[in-house]
Amino acid sequence: MNSLIWLILMSLALGLGALALFLWSLHTGQYEDLDGAAQRILFDE
Amino acid sequence: MAIKPCASPSASSPHDAPAVSASLARPASLQSTVLCAHCGLPTAGGRFCCAGCDAAHGLIQTLGLGTYYTRRILARDHSTLRPDPFNDAAHISVARHVQTAPDGTHSIVLAVEGLSCGACVWLIEQVLAAEAGVKTARVNLTTRRLTITFTGDATRADQLAARVASLGYRVAPFDAARLALADDAHGRALTRALAVAGFAAANVMLLSLGTWFGLTQHMGPATRDLLHWVSALIALPAVAYSGQPFFRSAFAALRHGRSNMDVPISIGVIIVSCMSLAETIAGGVHTYFDSAVTLLFFLLIGRVLDHRARGAARATAAQLLMLRASDVRVQAADGTVHRVASETIVPGDIVLVAMGERIGADGIILTGDTTLDSSVISGESLPQPAAPGAQVFAGMLNLGAAITVRANATAADTLLAECQRLIDAAQTARGRFVALADRIARAYAPAVHLTALTTFMVWYFVAGRDFAWCLRTAVSVLIITCPCALALAVPAVQVIATSRLMRLGVLLKSPTALERLAQVDTVVFDKTGTLTEPTLHLAPGADAASVKLAASLASTSRHPLCRALCEAAGPVAARAGVTELPAQGILAFTQGGELRLGRAAFCAVIAEPADSPELWLTTPHTPPVRFTFAEALRRDSAKTVATLGARGFGLALISGDHAASVQRIAATLGITTWRARMTPPEKAAYLGELATAGHHALMVGDGLNDAPSLAAAYVSCAPASAADISQTVADVVIQGATLAPLALLLATARRARRAIAQNLVISLLYNLIMVPLAISGAVTPWIAAIAMSGSSLLVMGNAFRGTYRAGGDRR
Numbered sequence: 001m002n003s004l005i006w007l008i009l010m011s012l013a014l015g016l017g018a019l020a021l022f023l024w025s026l027h028t029g030q031y032e033d034l035d036g037a038a039q040r041i042l043f044d045e
Numbered sequence: 046m047a048i049k050p051c052a053s054p055s056a057s058s059p060h061d062a063p064a065v066s067a068s069l070a071r072p073a074s075l076q077s078t079v080l081c082a083h084c085g086l087p088t089a090g091g092r093f094c095c096a097g098c099d100a101a102h103g104l105i106q107t108l109g110l111g112t113y114y115t116r117r118i119l120a121r122d123h124s125t126l127r128p129d130p131f132n133d134a135a136h137i138s139v140a141r142h143v144q145t146a147p148d149g150t151h152s153i154v155l156a157v158e159g160l161s162c163g164a165c166v167w168l169i170e171q172v173l174a175a176e177a178g179v180k181t182a183r184v185n186l187t188t189r190r191l192t193i194t195f196t197g198d199a200t201r202a203d204q205l206a207a208r209v210a211s212l213g214y215r216v217a218p219f220d221a222a223r224l225a226l227a228d229d230a231h232g233r234a235l236t237r238a239l240a241v242a243g244f245a246a247a248n249v250m251l252l253s254l255g256t257w258f259g260l261t262q263h264m265g266p267a268t269r270d271l272l273h274w275v276s277a278l279i280a281l282p283a284v285a286y287s288g289q290p291f292f293r294s295a296f297a298a299l300r301h302g303r304s305n306m307d308v309p310i311s312i313g314v315i316i317v318s319c320m321s322l323a324e325t326i327a328g329g330v331h332t333y334f335d336s337a338v339t340l341l342f343f344l345l346i347g348r349v350l351d352h353r354a355r356g357a358a359r360a361t362a363a364q365l366l367m368l369r370a371s372d373v374r375v376q377a378a379d380g381t382v383h384r385v386a387s388e389t390i391v392p393g394d395i396v397l398v399a400m401g402e403r404i405g406a407d408g409i410i411l412t413g414d415t416t417l418d419s420s421v422i423s424g425e426s427l428p429q430p431a432a433p434g435a436q437v438f439a440g441m442l443n444l445g446a447a448i449t450v451r452a453n454a455t456a457a458d459t460l461l462a463e464c465q466r467l468i469d470a471a472q473t474a475r476g477r478f479v480a481l482a483d484r485i486a487r488a489y490a491p492a493v494h495l496t497a498l499t500t501f502m503v504w505y506f507v508a509g510r511d512f513a514w515c516l517r518t519a520v521s522v523l524i525i526t527c528p529c530a531l532a533l534a535v536p537a538v539q540v541i542a543t544s545r546l547m548r549l550g551v552l553l554k555s556p557t558a559l560e561r562l563a564q565v566d567t568v569v570f571d572k573t574g575t576l577t578e579p580t581l582h583l584a585p586g587a588d589a590a591s592v593k594l595a596a597s598l599a600s601t602s603r604h605p606l607c608r609a610l611c612e613a614a615g616p617v618a619a620r621a622g623v624t625e626l627p628a629q630g631i632l633a634f635t636q637g638g639e640l641r642l643g644r645a646a647f648c649a650v651i652a653e654p655a656d657s658p659e660l661w662l663t664t665p666h667t668p669p670v671r672f673t674f675a676e677a678l679r680r681d682s683a684k685t686v687a688t689l690g691a692r693g694f695g696l697a698l699i700s701g702d703h704a705a706s707v708q709r710i711a712a713t714l715g716i717t718t719w720r721a722r723m724t725p726p727e728k729a730a731y732l733g734e735l736a737t738a739g740h741h742a743l744m745v746g747d748g749l750n751d752a753p754s755l756a757a758a759y760v761s762c763a764p765a766s767a768a769d770i771s772q773t774v775a776d777v778v779i780q781g782a783t784l785a786p787l788a789l790l791l792a793t794a795r796r797a798r799r800a801i802a803q804n805l806v807i808s809l810l811y812n813l814i815m816v817p818l819a820i821s822g823a824v825t826p827w828i829a830a831i832a833m834s835g836s837s838l839l840v841m842g843n844a845f846r847g848t849y850r851a852g853g854d855r856r
Binding site for chain 1: 163167237241244251252271275
């Protein structure tokens with residue numbers, strides 16, 4: 001039972017972390033030029 | 046500093062040559078085989094087609110960015126890279142749109158046209174980075190916007206914009222107000238809601254799987270309750286946050302006494318959440334938290350994609366208008382001349398219009414006798430003389446002499462005011478077209494709520510089961526009928542069709558345009574500028590050598606007739622030592638004598654005044670040559686009209702032009718129903734008659750005089766060359782110089798309607814199978830989860846299959 005609680009907490013923490021990362025990337029405008037991002041990978045600066 | 050190789054061949058490869066030159070539709074005999082090293086168009090024999098391309102190539106080589114040419118993929122259809130010295134937008138001042146941060150850094154956003162691939166992005170960014178004072182330059186390839194931040198003088202923005210324009214791209218200041226940026230905030234809110242719903246759906250499902258399998262393997266009640274409580278803790282805040290877009294829309298609809306698809310969705314989600322919470326508190330066996338959040342997750346995916354596809358189409362349409370904006374020259378009281386934006390003109394301003402320019406404001410001619418091409422306003426294909434005192438409209442092309450215009454407020458009796466009145470009347474009369482999904486929702490919501498109520502009544506009063514069980518069963522009916530697949534059935538198809546059409550240059554501006562297009566049975570065309578090219582063309586009959594000679598004189602002139610000559614001649618080398626006399630003609634001296642190109646009097650020719658625009662060419666030893674100009678059909682008008690006729694659409698041609706011209710075009714294209722000399726109200730009334738007769742008409746038109754009929758039509762379409770007001774009114778805007786996408790648009794709309802119908806049948810079948818199960822009380826949470834996800838995936842899959850099946854993407 002104890003292990004179950006830890007596992008639930010860990011999975012929630014991982015999920016929340018991913019959610020926070022996504023919201024951060026959305027906030028910094030990383031989804032605003034998906035076509036450009038696909039092409040930029042070919043630039044070799 | 047280089048670009049890694051792209052997979053596609055470079056534009057200068059031999060197989061691209063026919064595609065590029067064919068797109069210009071020049072006579073084959075006048076073409077050369079040498080392609081310009083910069084823009085890829087045929088040249089007169091040198092490396093470059095014009096001085097602009099030579100300069101652009103030089104700039105790129107000087108900066109060491111030559112790899113651009115080997116890495117790029119040129120657009121084949123509508124955009125070219127030739128720097129255009131005659132483009133009005135090139136004279137626009139962008140400096141007033143500069144924003145300055147507190148630390149002295151300036152920034153400016155420009156709309157860019159002509160981007161064809163990643164190499165363009167790279168080139169623009171590198172060229173700007175080489176400029177002194179530029180801190181960052183970043184091109185957004187999705188929205189086609191360039192953001193530059195720089196230090197120093199704010200007016201340097203004009204030089205930076207000119208730098209980009211000198212490469213062959215067209216730029217215009219990006220005016221956020223015209224795009225309604227609040228829309229973008231809504232998009233972000235939807236995406237955040239999607240993220241939260243996704244997080245909750247994944248985690249609750251994880252916990253739910255535990256309980257579903259635990260129940261079959263003797264999970265203790267304490268563990269089960271713990272898992273339920275954790276699920277509730279995740280799901281309830283997620284529903285409260287992610288459900289807001291639906292709750293708000295449902296509430297707004299109910300408050301106005303209407304119903305939409307969001308009403309059954311909201312009621313379903315809220316009831317499921319409340320019932321599951323009650324079960325959790327009571328220590329019950331079954332909770333449905335996973336269904337509630339998964340439902341929201343699926344629906345939000347649809348909403349986000351829908352918002353993006355539609356927002357992109359609308360933004361592109363607005364950007365098209367922005368790129369056409371041009372500055373107006375205004376004479377101040379002290380006689381000085383300033384360039385100002387046309388929106389800032391106030392009544393009483395004196396506006397200067399040079400020969401060959403478009404008039405930038407509505408007004409009265411003060412000085413100057415001239416000829417005006419008003420085809421974009423009235424549909425009249427031949428230029429008309431205009432004298433001081435005449436009313437002129439923004440958009441008319443000044444073909445004769447320079448004039449001054451006193452801007453006036455739109456007087457109540459002008460054409461523009463009348464058109465605006467007709468548009469307002471038509472838009473009120475058209476009323477609100479109710480989208481198919483909302484019509485279904487009107488019937489669906491009461492039906493399912495009645496079914497749930499009946500289920501409860503019958504079990505409780507007739508069968509005598511206990512209260513809690515009956516309530517649970519009734520709620521499970523609501524869960525099963527919560528319209529996930531139904532709510533996705535229409536948007537899934539629309540998103541795919543809208544995005545696909547956008548790639549082909551067709552912008553669907555109205556959300557219901559696709560549904561209305563599918564019902565079209567009659568296509569009504571305007572003539573001037575729609576079936577014909579928006580500019581005049583050289584009439585056939587002139588001999589090629591004279592045309593070439595005249596074009597060599599005309600190549601530096603921006604006069605529309607000179608542009609038409611050059612267009613017809615193909616690439617020719619510009620002659621040196623040419624003098625242009627405004628409103629007269631062009632003069633050049635050779636060893637043999639004088640060369641003159643211009644009006645009859647200038648060339649000392651005595652001739653009957655022609656009824657169409659003309660230019661004369663005189664050379665020392667040969668008799669004078671006359672060039673006449675006329676409207677020319679768009680190169681695929683005939684094919685498009687024939688295709689539509691063959692598919693069984695009724696065809697009609699209505700025009701403001703005179704009968705002879707309309708009849709000629711109608712006969713050429715095989716359109717039997719035509720009307721000439723139609724005023725804007727008559728055109729709108731004609732569309733009204735069609736509607737009364739039970740026809741669903743698609744109006745295709747471009748002029749200001751077409752705007753009322755575009756508004757009055759069941760659905761309307763305008764080419765990108767149309768007058769601003771017509772583009773704003775039209776439901777669909779077609780980019781590029783062809784009408785060919787029209788046939789594709791109608792076919793796609795019909796295919797989309799078929800896919801939508803199939804999707805509705807799938808969702809209905811799902812309900813027919815699952816509702817009896819729910820009524821009988823046999824639905825457990827895991828059955829609900831599988832049924833709901835399964836039907837949604839089926840509907841999405843069918844949307845892809847149905848919209849893509851026939852033909853695929855033809856580019």
